[in-house]
Amino acid sequence: MSASPSRPARRGFARWLGETNEITRLFLAAGQIPDLINLAGGLPEPATFPVxxxxxxxxxxxxxxxxxxxxxxxxxxxxxxxxxxxxxxxxxxxxxxxxxxxxxxxxxxxxxxxxxxxxxxxxxxxxxxxxxxxxxxxxxxxxxxxxxxxxxxxxxxxxxxxxxxxxxxxxxxxxxxxxxxxxxxxxxxxxxxxxxxxxxxxxxxxxxxxxxxxxxxxxxxxxxxxxxxxxxxxxxxxxxxxxxxxxxxxxxxxxxxxxxxxxxxxxxxxxxxxxxxxxxxxxxxxxxxxGLDRKVLPGILETYRRRRDALCAALAGQLADWFDWEVPVGGMFVWAVARDPALDTDRLLAAALEARVCVTPGSVFDPEGRDRRAIRLNFTLNDEARLAEGVRRLATALRALPA
Ligand SMILES: Cc1ncc(COP(=O)(O)O)c(C=O)c1O
Incomplete structure (x- = not known):
């Protein structure tokens, strides 16, 4: 139902909410893209849940x-x-x-x-x-x-x-x-x-x-x-x-x-x-x-270790000219920093979504939003084949970025 023209304007939200920024808008749009490979989130693999x-x-x-x-x-x-x-x-x-x-x-x-x-x-x-x-x-x-x-x-x-x-x-x-x-x-x-x-x-x-x-x-x-x-x-x-x-x-x-x-x-x-x-x-x-936590942990570690290795291998094969990263010894993420300081990873996100892959640009982890040189890649949610395909798509997005 559309708002009645006779209704008075409502008061807005609390000041801290501010305006929706470009990154938030892009992330919201990502939800609508079919066959998107999501390397952006920090989500565990549901198959590891002891249902x-x-x-x-x-x-x-x-x-x-x-x-x-x-x-x-x-x-x-x-x-x-x-x-x-x-x-x-x-x-x-x-x-x-x-x-x-x-x-x-x-x-x-x-x-x-x-x-x-x-x-x-x-x-x-x-x-x-x-x-x-x-x-x-x-x-x-x-x-x-x-x-x-x-x-x-x-x-x-x-x-x-x-x-x-x-x-x-x-x-x-x-x-x-x-x-x-x-x-x-x-x-x-x-x-x-x-x-x-x-x-x-x-x-x-x-x-x-x-x-x-x-x-x-x-x-x-x-x-x-x-x-x-x-x-x-x-x-x-x-x-x-x-x-x-x-x-x-x-x-x-x-x-x-x-x-x-x-x-x-x-x-x-x-x-x-x-x-x-x-x-x-x-x-x-x-x-x-x-002891359910101790029982499920070895399976989680095995799955995530394999996926970490697959992501890092795909990065080495596809993105070594663009990014530097360290192989993490734990956790869920690889942090890749652009070799070229002029590469703007907020802009890369828009191109990545075009190529049907989503990554998290570094700017969201900086209170000032200024660090635009890094991306965060998650390796726990997707299997090895999807990780490799996601990185291929990211390479396509990088090639498509205007110089
Ligand atoms: C650093 C850090 N702290 C806290 C949390 C919150 O986790 P939860 O609320 O699911 O316990 C997360 C989730 O990803 C995280 O990465």
């Missing part, structure tokens, strides 16, 4: 634990799930109790809540650059100022990076978008700087389990723990999730932090969704108790 096991756990949750699954859960989460998460991360050094744990509706809600409790309007965020787009989205309503830091630079000064910020944000394992690891020495330096400058340090870790080569590095929250201190009361907030280890549709994640921080986040969560789905939490608890 039969989750169906059984869901049935049992409702039939045997209706109080947990169907009633309003406590805001902080089901106590048994909080205990389970505390056990999962606790060590000799890192002493955790349920008071250190808040269950959230995916790591994404953790980012939203910590923006609410830590960030004043226009406040300063020290953010690892390039920065996860979802974090930028979560904090956009507060219009923060960003001070980017690049922990992989040799001259990285952790104290200078953190000083004066309301909090610092880092994805140390296989970052989104670059797929890179922050080394152990730099993790230690960030933790030490968080202590000396009194800055909260957010360790966002959805990809830590997706490790294809080499050994896992110590978590910053572990490095921040003071041996003998119980419960943990350090400056690092850790965000975890079941999205990449079991299935994102569960929407179950967690924040591990000092008890005072958990209390503040709980207040923010009360005003947000009251509690995360009890059904999802009960399924998550039984999944973790039965």
């Amino acid at each position: 039969a096991e989750l169906a059984e756990l869901a049935g049992r949750a409702v039939a045997e634990h209706p109080g947990d699954a169907l009633a309003y859960p406590p805001i902080e989460g089901l106590p048994a799930l909080r205990d389970r998460i505390a056990e999962r991360y606790a060590s000799e050094r890192l002493r955790l109790t349920r008071d250190n744990v808040l269950i959230v509706s995916g790591g994404m809600q953790g980012l939203d809540l910590l923006g609410k409790v830590l960030l004043d309007p226009g406040g300063l965020v020290a953010a690892q650059a390039p920065t996860y787009l979802g974090a930028l989205d979560a904090w956009r309503p507060r219009a923060p100022r960003y001070r980017p830091f690049r922990p992989d630079r040799n001259d990285f000064d952790a104290e200078g990076a953190l000083a004066g910020a309301q909090f610092a944000y880092c994805v140390p394992n296989f970052s989104n978008p670059t797929g890179r690891l922050v080394g152990t020495g730099t993790r230690r330096a960030l933790v030490a700087a968080a202590e000396t400058t009194g800055t909260w340090l957010v360790e966002d870790d959805p990809y830590g389990a997706l490790h294809y080569d080499g050994e896992p590095l110590p978590r910053m929250i572990e490095l921040a723990a003071v041996p003998g201190e119980a419960p943990y009361d350090g400056p690092v907030l850790y965000l975890g999730t079941l999205s990449k280890e079991i299935a994102p549709g569960l929407r179950i994640g967690w924040v591990i932090a000092a008890p005072g921080m958990i209390r503040a986040l709980t207040l923010a969560k009360q005003g947000s969704d009251l509690a995360s789905s009890g059904l999802g939490q009960r399924i998550a608890l039984d999944a973790l108790d039965s």
Whole structure:
């Protein structure tokens, strides 16, 4: 129905929403393109989801634990799930109790809540650059100022990076978008700087389990723990999730932090969704108790390792003249940087869509939108043949770009 001409004009949206930009418009248009190969998203392969096991756990949750699954859960989460998460991360050094744990509706809600409790309007965020787009989205309503830091630079000064910020944000394992690891020495330096400058340090870790080569590095929250201190009361907030280890549709994640921080986040969560789905939490608890995460992980790793190798082989075969990249040792993404500084990857996206392939231009991971030299390529969603075809299409798009 069209609007009545006699209706008065409606008030617009809140100011932070601003105008839809060109990139958003292109992404929206991508949904309409038939036979598009999507290398842009960050989605897991649905064939890895343990469907039969989750169906059984869901049935049992409702039939045997209706109080947990169907009633309003406590805001902080089901106590048994909080205990389970505390056990999962606790060590000799890192002493955790349920008071250190808040269950959230995916790591994404953790980012939203910590923006609410830590960030004043226009406040300063020290953010690892390039920065996860979802974090930028979560904090956009507060219009923060960003001070980017690049922990992989040799001259990285952790104290200078953190000083004066309301909090610092880092994805140390296989970052989104670059797929890179922050080394152990730099993790230690960030933790030490968080202590000396009194800055909260957010360790966002959805990809830590997706490790294809080499050994896992110590978590910053572990490095921040003071041996003998119980419960943990350090400056690092850790965000975890079941999205990449079991299935994102569960929407179950967690924040591990000092008890005072958990209390503040709980207040923010009360005003947000009251509690995360009890059904999802009960399924998550039984999944973790039965070791479902450990059971499915080898299959996920095998599939994603093969796909990473296929994407990198296709890049080497087709795009080596245009881009440089590193083979990531984990995670879901390859970050490819144009050799020619004049190549504008916002423009490349438009040409790529013409060739029926979608990639994410680097500009969306820069709060200023200025970095237009890189693209992020996902390798988890498509099989090897589709990845190779996607890269072929991208090469066609590059050849079609006006010089
Ligand atoms: C760096 C990072 N943080 C947080 C999330 C949010 O994950 P979820 O809300 O599914 O737990 C993602 C998802 O892709 C991510 O890449």
